[in-house]
Structure formats: C-alpha cells, structure tokens
Amino acid sequence: MDDTEDQGPADDAILELAEQPLGSLHRPLSQVVADAIRQAIVGGQFTPGMRLVEDRLAAKFGVSRNPVREAVRALAAEGLITVVPRHGAVVADLSAEEVRETVEVRATLEGMNARLAARHCDQAVVRRLHDILAAGLAAVRSAQVGALPVLNAQFHDTLGSAGRNRVLTDLLRTLRERTGHFFPTGGPDHAVKTWNEHAEILNAVVAGDEELASLLAQRHVKSAEATAATDQ
C-alpha cells in the first residue's frame, strides 16, 4: 500500500531528489545568457537603443558567440530586442505609438485573464494573492518602495496563473516585460493607487464578478500607462 507512495524518510529524500529531475535544471548556456540579458534589460542596465554586440557579450559572459546569438534571437522574439539583419541587435526602443499599441493589447488580455480568474476562482491561489496584496499594502504604508516592483510582479504572475490559461499567461508575461522598463517606477502616490487597484481587482475576482474584474484589470493597465506618461 505504501510501497509506491510513502516510504522511509531516507528513501523519501532520495525519491524527492529523483522526482525533481536534475537534468531539467541544467539549462543550456543560451538560456542562461538570455536570462542574464533579460535581467539586464528589465533592470535598466541595458538601456533602450543600446547596441548588443555578440563578441562583447560573449566575452562578458565567458562563452562563445553561438549561445549569445541564440539568446539575442530569443529575446528578439519576445520583443525585448530589435535585430536588424547585417547591422546588429539593439535593446528595443519602442516609439510612443508602439508602446501605446502594446499597452492596448496588454490591457485587453489582462482583462480577459481577470475574467478567467474570477471564473475559475481557486482557494489556494486566492490565499496567495491576499498574502501578496497584504505585503504590498504594508510596503506602501511603510514606504518600502524597494520591495514594490517584486511584489507587483508577484501579484500579476499569480493572478496570471489564476486564469488557468498558459498561453495567455505566457503572452502576458512577455507583454509586461516589453513595456515595463519604459515606465519609470512612479512615486509613492502612484504606488498607493496601484495597490488600491490591486485590492479592487482581487475583490472582484473573489466575488466571481467576471465583468467587474475584467473592467478593473483593463483600467489598471491603462491608468498605469497614463500615470507614467504624465510623470515623464
């Protein structure tokens, strides 16, 4: 009976190790490099328009050009980098119009996702969302602005998973990354607004109110854009 499920503690540890396949943790260099570049872009170290020369990146990361090339191409597919044939790659520098279009699509999809989240309302996820929300509101009150970007990302990621549509989740993640580093992190008043909106969205989701959740999520995206635009 417990032959398959529950064995001795020692065996358990071994099994646990085996069930987390080590192989899947060994990511190819191209992915490691891609993550590093992605972090550098969203973290603001690589600024829009900056050239990405394969040789230099390869030297910087201590790898050959090939993994770097693959990483650059992958990030280009995500929209974080622009590659011009025979000229090279630069960190994507979107025009105001392109940012607007991206935000427009993102707003629609965030709305859709909130609607799905309200429909498939899951207790465990809701609990996690409440925790993140509480942490966010606490950080806002104590003016711990440093923790806010991480909490914000966590809230949106978790809400994304609540919609139970992986295609949508993936799309939203890349769309968020594409425009994220164009908006400077707003001031404290902006943070208050953001987290109040988060609270309202979560309320609507918990209440199972699809229409309201969708509407609030859409507005949330658009208001963030408007705030950032006026801030600049």
Add this chain to the structure above:
Amino acid sequence: MDDTEDQGPADDAILELAEQPLGSLHRPLSQVVADAIRQAIVGGQFTPGMRLVEDRLAAKFGVSRNPVREAVRALAAEGLITVVPRHGAVVADLSAEEVRETVEVRATLEGMNARLAARHCDQAVVRRLHDILAAGLAAVRSAQVGALPVLNAQFHDTLGSAGRNRVLTDLLRTLRERTGHFFPTGGPDHAVKTWNEHAEILNAVVAGDEELASLLAQRHVKSAEATAATDQ
C-alpha cells in the same frame, strides 16, 4: 523642380529600383529556412509530433546546421515547434486543452481587432475586404474549395491590418498559424458558414458598430473551432 521627383522614364526605372532597397530583400538563410519549415508545417508536410533533426534539415536545404538551428528556435518562439533541451525539436503537437486555450486567446484578440477595425474604418481597406469577400463567396458558390484557404488567410490578414495595431496583428498571425493546421479544412457547408460570418463581420465593421464587430469576430473563431471539433 522635376529633378528630385519626376525624371525621364529610364531614370524613373532606376530610381524605382533604388527606392526598393535591394538589401532589405536579401534575407539571411535562417529566415529563408524558417519560412520553408513554416510552410511545410502549415502546409501539412511536416505533421505534429514529427522530429526535426538539425542535420537532416541542413542537408535537405543545403545549408549548415547553424541557420537551421536559428530557424527552429525562431519557430519555437512562434509556438509552431517544441524544443526539448538535449532531445531535439518536434513539430508542435498541442493537446486538446492547449488548442482550446490558444483558440480562447485568439477569439478575444480577434474580437479586439474587429472592434479596432470598426473604429478606424478605412475606405481603402474596406474596399479590399469587399473584394476578398466577393471572391470568397464566389469560390464557395462554385465549390472552388482549393482557393478558399488562401482567400481566408487574405481576409483575416487584411482585417488584421484594418485594426491598425501592429502588435496585435503580429500576435494574431502567429496564433492563427499555431492552431490552423490542427483543424482539417471543413466541408462545403462549413465554407458557406465561414464566409457568411465573414460577410456579417465586415458589415459590422463598415457600420462602425464596435460591439457587434467584436462579438461576431469572437463567435467566428469559436464556431470554427466547434465545427472542426465535431468534424473530427
């Protein structure tokens, strides 16, 4: 006066040649290969689950593995191919659930696009849509099923450009490709339904009725899925 604009016919021809930059037409091998593989997949020559071995593709296209690798990775980013590290690439073989999720997203975005098209209603584009629609309806009546897939793609592409949101247009194109080859091209009755729906959508767009256009476009996507599902 006519030094810059209108010169003799011979010079005109030269200018015309120069203004269509030849350089931008010279696509890298990786893109050419990617197009070839894409065509093979959507055309049904490469079937879902089929392995894509770099060496063989390289030999088949008469290039080295490098461009093939890039092409495969690019198509993986589009969702047409699945790459498992150290195992290789296969033509994407989506589960019923994944197809459903993709179609769900696509329906929402097609709805959004139709809404935008109704808003930005452009005479020239509307004329082209009418032309394509007429050709489609004619093909349906004369049972020229061979021409329908092309006309269908044209209709959706043109409608996509009518929305004037390139981010959305690009997303929709890849989403269409992702699921397209999973649905067998339906019978004549299905074609009649499809093109009647096209007509209704176009009517709503021309009338500037955003709500109706959006609703009809969403239903169009979902009904196509349902038909294909029952056909199978």
Add this chain to the structure above:
DNA sequence: GACGCCCATACTGTATACAATATACGCTGA
C-alpha cells in the same frame, strides 16, 4: 576647403569541428 574614393576596421552571417549527452542495441550472466 569640400567632395568623393578607397581602404582599414568592426561586426554579422555561415560553415566546420569538437565535446557532451541521449538513445538503442547487443551482450553477458543468471
């Protein structure tokens, strides 16, 4: 001094070579 040409340089595109890893087959021993 300004224009155009040519060459040096830098970088990307493509090919080839080698290393690391997965898969399949056959072999041995019970």
Add this chain to the structure above:
DNA sequence: TCAGCGTATATTGTATACAGTATGGGCGTC
C-alpha cells in the same frame, strides 16, 4: 528468457574559423 550493463551510434550543445557586409576615417583631387 530476461534483467542489467556497457558500448556504439545519433544528435544536440558549444567553440572556433572564415567569408560577407557595413561603417568610419584618411587621402587625394578639384
């Protein structure tokens, strides 16, 4: 006969080398 092991083979991952193409600066000419 079959399980387990080990090797052979196939394939991907990474590195290096060379070719093709853009870019900028120096030089000569007018």
